[in-house]
Amino acid sequence: MAVHGIPPMRADTKTVAFLRSFLRCYLTGAAFNTRGMQNIGLMYAMLPGLQAIHEDPKDLRAALKRYARHYQSHPFWTPCMVGILLNVETTISAGHFPPRMLAKVKDTTSYTLSAIGDSVFAGSALIFWALSTICLLLTGFPVLAFAIGLVLFLGLQVFRAYTFVCGVKQGFRFLERLRHWDLINWGTKVKYANAALLLWLWTLIWPRPYDWWEFAVGLSALMLFGRYVRTGLLSRVLAVAVFVGLIELFPWLETMARNAFGL
Structure with a gap:
Protein backbone atom coordinates (compact mmCIF):
# COMPACT_ATOMS: atom_id res chain seq x y z
CA MET A 1 0.00 0.00 0.00
CA ALA A 2 1.43 3.40 -0.99
CA VAL A 3 1.42 6.37 1.37
CA HIS A 4 0.88 9.70 -0.44
CA GLY A 5 3.02 8.66 -3.40
CA ILE A 6 5.60 6.79 -1.30
CA PRO A 7 6.11 3.28 -2.64
CA PRO A 8 5.40 0.43 -0.24
CA MET A 9 8.33 -1.02 1.61
CA ARG A 10 10.01 -3.97 0.03
CA ALA A 11 10.62 -7.17 1.94
CA ASP A 12 13.78 -5.83 3.54
CA THR A 13 14.82 -6.71 7.03
CA LYS A 14 15.15 -3.88 9.54
CA THR A 15 18.95 -4.17 9.35
CA VAL A 16 18.95 -3.68 5.59
CA ALA A 17 16.50 -0.79 5.91
CA PHE A 18 18.70 0.91 8.50
CA LEU A 19 21.72 0.37 6.25
CA ARG A 20 19.88 2.11 3.44
CA SER A 21 19.14 5.00 5.78
CA PHE A 22 22.82 5.26 6.63
CA LEU A 23 23.86 5.36 2.97
CA ARG A 24 21.25 8.02 2.25
CA CYS A 25 22.88 10.25 4.89
CA TYR A 26 25.51 11.11 2.27
CA LEU A 27 22.79 12.80 0.18
CA THR A 28 21.00 14.87 2.82
CA GLY A 29 22.43 18.12 1.45
CA ALA A 30 21.25 17.47 -2.12
CA ALA A 31 17.78 18.93 -1.48
CA PHE A 32 18.90 21.89 0.65
CA ASN A 33 16.34 24.71 0.70
CA THR A 34 16.08 28.08 2.39
CA ARG A 35 12.88 27.24 4.26
CA GLY A 36 13.51 23.86 5.84
CA MET A 37 17.29 23.73 5.28
CA GLN A 38 18.11 19.98 5.28
CA ASN A 39 14.62 18.74 6.18
CA ILE A 40 13.92 17.05 2.82
CA GLY A 41 17.28 15.30 2.93
CA LEU A 42 16.59 14.16 6.48
CA MET A 43 13.21 12.73 5.45
CA TYR A 44 14.86 10.95 2.51
CA ALA A 45 17.45 9.38 4.83
CA MET A 46 14.89 8.42 7.45
CA LEU A 47 12.36 6.89 5.02
CA PRO A 48 13.73 3.31 4.73
CA GLY A 49 14.09 3.03 8.49
CA LEU A 50 10.66 4.54 9.15
CA GLN A 51 9.08 2.08 6.71
CA ALA A 52 10.70 -0.78 8.62
CA ILE A 53 9.57 0.57 12.01
CA HIS A 54 6.03 1.73 11.21
CA GLU A 55 4.21 -0.90 9.18
CA ASP A 56 0.84 0.84 9.55
CA PRO A 57 0.43 3.52 6.81
CA LYS A 58 -1.17 5.95 9.27
CA ASP A 59 1.74 5.68 11.68
CA LEU A 60 4.20 6.11 8.79
CA ARG A 61 2.47 9.30 7.66
CA ALA A 62 2.58 10.68 11.18
CA ALA A 63 6.28 9.79 11.49
CA LEU A 64 7.16 11.50 8.20
CA LYS A 65 5.38 14.67 9.30
CA ARG A 66 7.66 14.84 12.32
CA TYR A 67 10.61 15.42 10.00
CA ALA A 68 8.98 17.78 7.51
CA ARG A 69 9.78 20.84 9.64
CA HIS A 70 13.05 22.74 9.79
CA TYR A 71 16.24 20.75 10.31
CA GLN A 72 19.86 21.84 10.14
CA SER A 73 23.04 20.27 11.45
CA HIS A 74 26.62 19.56 10.44
CA PRO A 75 26.73 16.93 7.66
CA PHE A 76 29.40 14.88 9.44
CA TRP A 77 26.96 14.36 12.32
CA THR A 78 23.99 13.43 10.13
CA PRO A 79 24.48 9.63 10.45
CA CYS A 80 24.62 9.96 14.23
CA MET A 81 21.47 12.08 14.22
CA VAL A 82 19.61 9.69 11.92
CA GLY A 83 20.66 6.72 14.05
CA ILE A 84 19.40 8.41 17.22
CA LEU A 85 16.10 9.34 15.58
CA LEU A 86 15.56 5.79 14.31
CA ASN A 87 16.10 4.57 17.85
CA VAL A 88 13.53 7.06 19.13
CA GLU A 89 11.05 6.07 16.41
CA THR A 90 11.40 2.44 17.50
CA THR A 91 10.62 3.54 21.04
CA ILE A 92 7.64 5.58 19.81
CA SER A 93 6.25 2.59 17.91
CA ALA A 94 6.46 0.56 21.11
CA GLY A 95 4.53 3.28 22.99
CA HIS A 96 7.40 4.18 25.34
CA PHE A 97 8.10 7.73 24.09
CA PRO A 98 5.57 10.54 23.48
CA PRO A 99 5.87 11.78 19.87
CA ARG A 100 5.09 15.40 20.85
CA MET A 101 8.37 15.61 22.77
CA LEU A 102 10.49 14.63 19.77
CA ALA A 103 10.53 18.02 18.00
CA LYS A 104 12.09 19.95 20.88
CA VAL A 105 14.64 17.25 21.69
CA LYS A 106 15.53 16.86 17.99
CA ASP A 107 16.15 20.59 17.53
CA THR A 108 18.29 20.87 20.66
CA THR A 109 20.39 17.87 19.68
CA SER A 110 20.86 18.91 16.04
CA TYR A 111 21.93 22.46 16.96
CA THR A 112 24.36 21.19 19.59
CA LEU A 113 25.95 18.72 17.18
CA SER A 114 26.07 21.43 14.52
CA ALA A 115 28.08 23.72 16.82
CA ILE A 116 30.49 20.91 17.67
CA GLY A 117 30.84 19.99 14.01
CA ASP A 118 31.58 23.56 12.96
CA SER A 119 34.27 23.87 15.63
CA VAL A 120 35.91 20.44 15.47
CA PHE A 121 35.54 19.48 11.82
CA ALA A 122 35.11 22.66 9.77
CA GLY A 123 37.16 24.88 12.06
CA SER A 124 39.93 22.44 13.00
CA ALA A 125 40.24 19.07 11.23
CA LEU A 126 39.55 20.25 7.68
CA ILE A 127 41.96 23.16 8.07
CA PHE A 128 44.60 20.79 9.45
CA TRP A 129 44.20 18.59 6.36
CA ALA A 130 44.39 21.56 3.98
CA LEU A 131 47.45 23.17 5.61
CA SER A 132 49.36 19.91 6.02
CA THR A 133 48.66 18.96 2.40
CA ILE A 134 49.84 22.33 1.08
CA CYS A 135 53.01 22.27 3.17
CA LEU A 136 53.89 18.71 2.17
CA LEU A 137 53.31 19.45 -1.52
CA LEU A 138 55.50 22.54 -1.34
CA THR A 139 58.30 20.56 0.31
CA GLY A 140 58.15 17.76 -2.27
CA PHE A 141 56.24 15.01 -0.43
CA PRO A 142 53.14 14.38 -2.59
CA VAL A 143 52.84 10.71 -1.61
CA LEU A 144 52.81 11.56 2.11
CA ALA A 145 50.26 14.32 1.48
CA PHE A 146 48.01 11.84 -0.34
CA ALA A 147 48.45 9.23 2.40
CA ILE A 148 47.43 11.68 5.13
CA GLY A 149 44.38 12.73 3.12
CA LEU A 150 43.39 9.11 2.54
CA VAL A 151 43.76 8.21 6.23
CA LEU A 152 41.66 11.20 7.29
CA PHE A 153 39.01 10.40 4.66
CA LEU A 154 38.73 6.75 5.74
CA GLY A 155 38.74 7.81 9.37
CA LEU A 156 35.79 10.09 8.69
CA GLN A 157 33.82 7.23 7.13
CA VAL A 158 34.56 5.02 10.15
CA PHE A 159 33.44 7.85 12.42
CA ARG A 160 30.18 8.28 10.53
CA ALA A 161 29.43 4.54 10.56
CA TYR A 162 30.36 4.17 14.25
CA THR A 163 28.22 7.08 15.42
CA PHE A 164 25.29 5.83 13.33
CA VAL A 165 25.44 2.36 14.88
CA CYS A 166 25.80 3.81 18.38
CA GLY A 167 22.87 6.15 17.73
CA VAL A 168 20.67 3.26 16.58
CA LYS A 169 21.59 1.10 19.57
CA GLN A 170 21.69 3.71 22.35
CA GLY A 171 19.56 6.62 21.17
CA PHE A 172 19.92 9.79 23.20
CA ARG A 173 22.03 7.92 25.74
CA PHE A 174 24.86 8.05 23.21
CA LEU A 175 25.04 11.82 23.70
CA GLU A 176 26.37 11.23 27.21
CA ARG A 177 29.25 9.25 25.73
CA LEU A 178 29.90 12.05 23.25
CA ARG A 179 30.16 14.49 26.12
CA HIS A 180 32.99 12.46 27.63
CA TRP A 181 34.90 12.56 24.33
CA ASP A 182 35.62 16.25 25.06
CA LEU A 183 35.61 17.10 21.35
CA ILE A 184 35.65 20.87 21.86
CA ASN A 185 38.98 20.74 23.71
CA TRP A 186 40.37 18.36 21.10
CA GLY A 187 39.36 20.89 18.47
CA THR A 188 41.30 23.56 20.36
CA LYS A 189 44.41 21.38 20.38
CA VAL A 190 44.13 20.84 16.64
CA LYS A 191 43.88 24.60 16.17
CA TYR A 192 47.23 24.99 17.94
CA ALA A 193 48.68 22.49 15.47
CA ASN A 194 47.10 24.51 12.65
CA ALA A 195 48.86 27.64 13.92
CA ALA A 196 52.19 25.80 13.71
CA LEU A 197 51.36 24.60 10.20
CA LEU A 198 50.45 28.13 9.17
CA LEU A 199 53.81 29.37 10.45
CA TRP A 200 55.52 26.60 8.48
CA LEU A 201 53.57 27.61 5.37
CA TRP A 202 54.65 31.21 5.78
CA THR A 203 58.31 30.21 5.90
CA LEU A 204 57.80 28.27 2.66
CA ILE A 205 56.06 30.99 0.63
CA TRP A 206 57.66 34.15 2.03
Missing part, protein backbone atom coordinates in the same frame (compact mmCIF):
# COMPACT_ATOMS: atom_id res chain seq x y z
CA PRO A 207 59.64 35.91 -0.75
CA ARG A 208 63.36 35.31 -0.51
CA PRO A 209 65.75 36.64 0.52
CA TYR A 210 64.22 38.17 3.65
CA ASP A 211 65.38 39.47 7.02
CA TRP A 212 64.11 37.90 10.20
CA TRP A 213 62.51 41.14 11.32
CA GLU A 214 60.37 41.29 8.17
CA PHE A 215 58.91 37.91 8.99
CA ALA A 216 58.35 39.01 12.61
CA VAL A 217 56.49 42.14 11.49
CA GLY A 218 54.24 40.13 9.19
CA LEU A 219 53.51 37.56 11.89
CA SER A 220 52.73 40.28 14.44
CA ALA A 221 50.37 41.99 12.01
CA LEU A 222 48.54 38.74 11.34
CA MET A 223 48.15 38.05 15.06
CA LEU A 224 46.86 41.59 15.62
CA PHE A 225 44.29 41.30 12.87
CA GLY A 226 43.26 37.87 14.16
CA ARG A 227 42.63 39.29 17.61
CA TYR A 228 40.39 42.09 16.35
CA VAL A 229 38.50 39.75 14.01
CA ARG A 230 37.86 37.34 16.88
CA THR A 231 36.48 40.09 19.13
CA GLY A 232 34.24 41.37 16.35
CA LEU A 233 35.87 44.81 16.10
CA LEU A 234 37.04 44.13 12.55
CA SER A 235 35.36 42.15 9.78
CA ARG A 236 37.26 39.32 8.12
CA VAL A 237 36.93 40.83 4.66
CA LEU A 238 38.27 44.20 5.79
CA ALA A 239 41.11 42.56 7.73
CA VAL A 240 42.21 40.57 4.67
CA ALA A 241 41.99 43.66 2.45
CA VAL A 242 44.10 45.75 4.82
CA PHE A 243 46.63 42.96 5.32
CA VAL A 244 47.05 42.38 1.58
CA GLY A 245 47.35 46.13 1.05
CA LEU A 246 50.11 46.36 3.63
CA ILE A 247 51.95 43.51 1.95
CA GLU A 248 51.84 45.38 -1.37
CA LEU A 249 53.02 48.62 0.26
CA PHE A 250 55.68 46.97 2.42
CA PRO A 251 58.59 47.28 -0.07
CA TRP A 252 57.83 50.99 -0.56
CA LEU A 253 57.55 51.58 3.19
CA GLU A 254 60.79 49.70 3.76
CA THR A 255 62.60 51.87 1.19
CA MET A 256 61.21 55.04 2.77
CA ALA A 257 62.36 53.92 6.20
CA ARG A 258 65.86 53.04 5.01
CA ASN A 259 66.24 56.41 3.28
CA ALA A 260 64.92 58.27 6.32
CA PHE A 261 67.35 56.60 8.72
CA GLY A 262 70.23 56.38 6.27
CA LEU A 263 70.37 52.59 6.35
Whole structure:
Protein backbone atom coordinates (compact mmCIF):
# COMPACT_ATOMS: atom_id res chain seq x y z
CA MET A 1 0.00 0.00 0.00
CA ALA A 2 1.43 3.40 -0.99
CA VAL A 3 1.42 6.37 1.37
CA HIS A 4 0.88 9.70 -0.44
CA GLY A 5 3.02 8.66 -3.40
CA ILE A 6 5.60 6.79 -1.30
CA PRO A 7 6.11 3.28 -2.64
CA PRO A 8 5.40 0.43 -0.24
CA MET A 9 8.33 -1.02 1.61
CA ARG A 10 10.01 -3.97 0.03
CA ALA A 11 10.62 -7.17 1.94
CA ASP A 12 13.78 -5.83 3.54
CA THR A 13 14.82 -6.71 7.03
CA LYS A 14 15.15 -3.88 9.54
CA THR A 15 18.95 -4.17 9.35
CA VAL A 16 18.95 -3.68 5.59
CA ALA A 17 16.50 -0.79 5.91
CA PHE A 18 18.70 0.91 8.50
CA LEU A 19 21.72 0.37 6.25
CA ARG A 20 19.88 2.11 3.44
CA SER A 21 19.14 5.00 5.78
CA PHE A 22 22.82 5.26 6.63
CA LEU A 23 23.86 5.36 2.97
CA ARG A 24 21.25 8.02 2.25
CA CYS A 25 22.88 10.25 4.89
CA TYR A 26 25.51 11.11 2.27
CA LEU A 27 22.79 12.80 0.18
CA THR A 28 21.00 14.87 2.82
CA GLY A 29 22.43 18.12 1.45
CA ALA A 30 21.25 17.47 -2.12
CA ALA A 31 17.78 18.93 -1.48
CA PHE A 32 18.90 21.89 0.65
CA ASN A 33 16.34 24.71 0.70
CA THR A 34 16.08 28.08 2.39
CA ARG A 35 12.88 27.24 4.26
CA GLY A 36 13.51 23.86 5.84
CA MET A 37 17.29 23.73 5.28
CA GLN A 38 18.11 19.98 5.28
CA ASN A 39 14.62 18.74 6.18
CA ILE A 40 13.92 17.05 2.82
CA GLY A 41 17.28 15.30 2.93
CA LEU A 42 16.59 14.16 6.48
CA MET A 43 13.21 12.73 5.45
CA TYR A 44 14.86 10.95 2.51
CA ALA A 45 17.45 9.38 4.83
CA MET A 46 14.89 8.42 7.45
CA LEU A 47 12.36 6.89 5.02
CA PRO A 48 13.73 3.31 4.73
CA GLY A 49 14.09 3.03 8.49
CA LEU A 50 10.66 4.54 9.15
CA GLN A 51 9.08 2.08 6.71
CA ALA A 52 10.70 -0.78 8.62
CA ILE A 53 9.57 0.57 12.01
CA HIS A 54 6.03 1.73 11.21
CA GLU A 55 4.21 -0.90 9.18
CA ASP A 56 0.84 0.84 9.55
CA PRO A 57 0.43 3.52 6.81
CA LYS A 58 -1.17 5.95 9.27
CA ASP A 59 1.74 5.68 11.68
CA LEU A 60 4.20 6.11 8.79
CA ARG A 61 2.47 9.30 7.66
CA ALA A 62 2.58 10.68 11.18
CA ALA A 63 6.28 9.79 11.49
CA LEU A 64 7.16 11.50 8.20
CA LYS A 65 5.38 14.67 9.30
CA ARG A 66 7.66 14.84 12.32
CA TYR A 67 10.61 15.42 10.00
CA ALA A 68 8.98 17.78 7.51
CA ARG A 69 9.78 20.84 9.64
CA HIS A 70 13.05 22.74 9.79
CA TYR A 71 16.24 20.75 10.31
CA GLN A 72 19.86 21.84 10.14
CA SER A 73 23.04 20.27 11.45
CA HIS A 74 26.62 19.56 10.44
CA PRO A 75 26.73 16.93 7.66
CA PHE A 76 29.40 14.88 9.44
CA TRP A 77 26.96 14.36 12.32
CA THR A 78 23.99 13.43 10.13
CA PRO A 79 24.48 9.63 10.45
CA CYS A 80 24.62 9.96 14.23
CA MET A 81 21.47 12.08 14.22
CA VAL A 82 19.61 9.69 11.92
CA GLY A 83 20.66 6.72 14.05
CA ILE A 84 19.40 8.41 17.22
CA LEU A 85 16.10 9.34 15.58
CA LEU A 86 15.56 5.79 14.31
CA ASN A 87 16.10 4.57 17.85
CA VAL A 88 13.53 7.06 19.13
CA GLU A 89 11.05 6.07 16.41
CA THR A 90 11.40 2.44 17.50
CA THR A 91 10.62 3.54 21.04
CA ILE A 92 7.64 5.58 19.81
CA SER A 93 6.25 2.59 17.91
CA ALA A 94 6.46 0.56 21.11
CA GLY A 95 4.53 3.28 22.99
CA HIS A 96 7.40 4.18 25.34
CA PHE A 97 8.10 7.73 24.09
CA PRO A 98 5.57 10.54 23.48
CA PRO A 99 5.87 11.78 19.87
CA ARG A 100 5.09 15.40 20.85
CA MET A 101 8.37 15.61 22.77
CA LEU A 102 10.49 14.63 19.77
CA ALA A 103 10.53 18.02 18.00
CA LYS A 104 12.09 19.95 20.88
CA VAL A 105 14.64 17.25 21.69
CA LYS A 106 15.53 16.86 17.99
CA ASP A 107 16.15 20.59 17.53
CA THR A 108 18.29 20.87 20.66
CA THR A 109 20.39 17.87 19.68
CA SER A 110 20.86 18.91 16.04
CA TYR A 111 21.93 22.46 16.96
CA THR A 112 24.36 21.19 19.59
CA LEU A 113 25.95 18.72 17.18
CA SER A 114 26.07 21.43 14.52
CA ALA A 115 28.08 23.72 16.82
CA ILE A 116 30.49 20.91 17.67
CA GLY A 117 30.84 19.99 14.01
CA ASP A 118 31.58 23.56 12.96
CA SER A 119 34.27 23.87 15.63
CA VAL A 120 35.91 20.44 15.47
CA PHE A 121 35.54 19.48 11.82
CA ALA A 122 35.11 22.66 9.77
CA GLY A 123 37.16 24.88 12.06
CA SER A 124 39.93 22.44 13.00
CA ALA A 125 40.24 19.07 11.23
CA LEU A 126 39.55 20.25 7.68
CA ILE A 127 41.96 23.16 8.07
CA PHE A 128 44.60 20.79 9.45
CA TRP A 129 44.20 18.59 6.36
CA ALA A 130 44.39 21.56 3.98
CA LEU A 131 47.45 23.17 5.61
CA SER A 132 49.36 19.91 6.02
CA THR A 133 48.66 18.96 2.40
CA ILE A 134 49.84 22.33 1.08
CA CYS A 135 53.01 22.27 3.17
CA LEU A 136 53.89 18.71 2.17
CA LEU A 137 53.31 19.45 -1.52
CA LEU A 138 55.50 22.54 -1.34
CA THR A 139 58.30 20.56 0.31
CA GLY A 140 58.15 17.76 -2.27
CA PHE A 141 56.24 15.01 -0.43
CA PRO A 142 53.14 14.38 -2.59
CA VAL A 143 52.84 10.71 -1.61
CA LEU A 144 52.81 11.56 2.11
CA ALA A 145 50.26 14.32 1.48
CA PHE A 146 48.01 11.84 -0.34
CA ALA A 147 48.45 9.23 2.40
CA ILE A 148 47.43 11.68 5.13
CA GLY A 149 44.38 12.73 3.12
CA LEU A 150 43.39 9.11 2.54
CA VAL A 151 43.76 8.21 6.23
CA LEU A 152 41.66 11.20 7.29
CA PHE A 153 39.01 10.40 4.66
CA LEU A 154 38.73 6.75 5.74
CA GLY A 155 38.74 7.81 9.37
CA LEU A 156 35.79 10.09 8.69
CA GLN A 157 33.82 7.23 7.13
CA VAL A 158 34.56 5.02 10.15
CA PHE A 159 33.44 7.85 12.42
CA ARG A 160 30.18 8.28 10.53
CA ALA A 161 29.43 4.54 10.56
CA TYR A 162 30.36 4.17 14.25
CA THR A 163 28.22 7.08 15.42
CA PHE A 164 25.29 5.83 13.33
CA VAL A 165 25.44 2.36 14.88
CA CYS A 166 25.80 3.81 18.38
CA GLY A 167 22.87 6.15 17.73
CA VAL A 168 20.67 3.26 16.58
CA LYS A 169 21.59 1.10 19.57
CA GLN A 170 21.69 3.71 22.35
CA GLY A 171 19.56 6.62 21.17
CA PHE A 172 19.92 9.79 23.20
CA ARG A 173 22.03 7.92 25.74
CA PHE A 174 24.86 8.05 23.21
CA LEU A 175 25.04 11.82 23.70
CA GLU A 176 26.37 11.23 27.21
CA ARG A 177 29.25 9.25 25.73
CA LEU A 178 29.90 12.05 23.25
CA ARG A 179 30.16 14.49 26.12
CA HIS A 180 32.99 12.46 27.63
CA TRP A 181 34.90 12.56 24.33
CA ASP A 182 35.62 16.25 25.06
CA LEU A 183 35.61 17.10 21.35
CA ILE A 184 35.65 20.87 21.86
CA ASN A 185 38.98 20.74 23.71
CA TRP A 186 40.37 18.36 21.10
CA GLY A 187 39.36 20.89 18.47
CA THR A 188 41.30 23.56 20.36
CA LYS A 189 44.41 21.38 20.38
CA VAL A 190 44.13 20.84 16.64
CA LYS A 191 43.88 24.60 16.17
CA TYR A 192 47.23 24.99 17.94
CA ALA A 193 48.68 22.49 15.47
CA ASN A 194 47.10 24.51 12.65
CA ALA A 195 48.86 27.64 13.92
CA ALA A 196 52.19 25.80 13.71
CA LEU A 197 51.36 24.60 10.20
CA LEU A 198 50.45 28.13 9.17
CA LEU A 199 53.81 29.37 10.45
CA TRP A 200 55.52 26.60 8.48
CA LEU A 201 53.57 27.61 5.37
CA TRP A 202 54.65 31.21 5.78
CA THR A 203 58.31 30.21 5.90
CA LEU A 204 57.80 28.27 2.66
CA ILE A 205 56.06 30.99 0.63
CA TRP A 206 57.66 34.15 2.03
CA PRO A 207 59.64 35.91 -0.75
CA ARG A 208 63.36 35.31 -0.51
CA PRO A 209 65.75 36.64 0.52
CA TYR A 210 64.22 38.17 3.65
CA ASP A 211 65.38 39.47 7.02
CA TRP A 212 64.11 37.90 10.20
CA TRP A 213 62.51 41.14 11.32
CA GLU A 214 60.37 41.29 8.17
CA PHE A 215 58.91 37.91 8.99
CA ALA A 216 58.35 39.01 12.61
CA VAL A 217 56.49 42.14 11.49
CA GLY A 218 54.24 40.13 9.19
CA LEU A 219 53.51 37.56 11.89
CA SER A 220 52.73 40.28 14.44
CA ALA A 221 50.37 41.99 12.01
CA LEU A 222 48.54 38.74 11.34
CA MET A 223 48.15 38.05 15.06
CA LEU A 224 46.86 41.59 15.62
CA PHE A 225 44.29 41.30 12.87
CA GLY A 226 43.26 37.87 14.16
CA ARG A 227 42.63 39.29 17.61
CA TYR A 228 40.39 42.09 16.35
CA VAL A 229 38.50 39.75 14.01
CA ARG A 230 37.86 37.34 16.88
CA THR A 231 36.48 40.09 19.13
CA GLY A 232 34.24 41.37 16.35
CA LEU A 233 35.87 44.81 16.10
CA LEU A 234 37.04 44.13 12.55
CA SER A 235 35.36 42.15 9.78
CA ARG A 236 37.26 39.32 8.12
CA VAL A 237 36.93 40.83 4.66
CA LEU A 238 38.27 44.20 5.79
CA ALA A 239 41.11 42.56 7.73
CA VAL A 240 42.21 40.57 4.67
CA ALA A 241 41.99 43.66 2.45
CA VAL A 242 44.10 45.75 4.82
CA PHE A 243 46.63 42.96 5.32
CA VAL A 244 47.05 42.38 1.58
CA GLY A 245 47.35 46.13 1.05
CA LEU A 246 50.11 46.36 3.63
CA ILE A 247 51.95 43.51 1.95
CA GLU A 248 51.84 45.38 -1.37
CA LEU A 249 53.02 48.62 0.26
CA PHE A 250 55.68 46.97 2.42
CA PRO A 251 58.59 47.28 -0.07
CA TRP A 252 57.83 50.99 -0.56
CA LEU A 253 57.55 51.58 3.19
CA GLU A 254 60.79 49.70 3.76
CA THR A 255 62.60 51.87 1.19
CA MET A 256 61.21 55.04 2.77
CA ALA A 257 62.36 53.92 6.20
CA ARG A 258 65.86 53.04 5.01
CA ASN A 259 66.24 56.41 3.28
CA ALA A 260 64.92 58.27 6.32
CA PHE A 261 67.35 56.60 8.72
CA GLY A 262 70.23 56.38 6.27
CA LEU A 263 70.37 52.59 6.35
